Amino acid sequence: MLDQSQYKKHIDLVWTIANLLRGPYRPPQYRRVMIPLTVLRRLDCVLEDSKKQVMNRYSALKTAGKYDDETLLRQGTANARGDEQEPS
Secondary structure, eight states, X not given: OOOXXXXXXXXXXXXXXHHHHHTTOOGGGHXXXXXXXXXXXXXXXXXXXXXXXXXXXXXXXXXXXOOOHHHHHHHHHHHHHTOOOOOO
């Protein structure tokens, strides 16, 4: 476990970064920016293991000319909902 001084340094670092990120936003506006950024970062961390595989699949489909961006987006959305059908 961290001793008290190291713990305080970590807390101070987090608050310093938070103060920098706030920038021109007033306190009631923080949630408009910080919550979405936090969610995006969390998703990035969770999906990190499969990112390379997804990007390779995307490149292969684009190179083959099989799908355009809109079709890939629709297919990904359908898969996320549980529809396993491939678009025709």
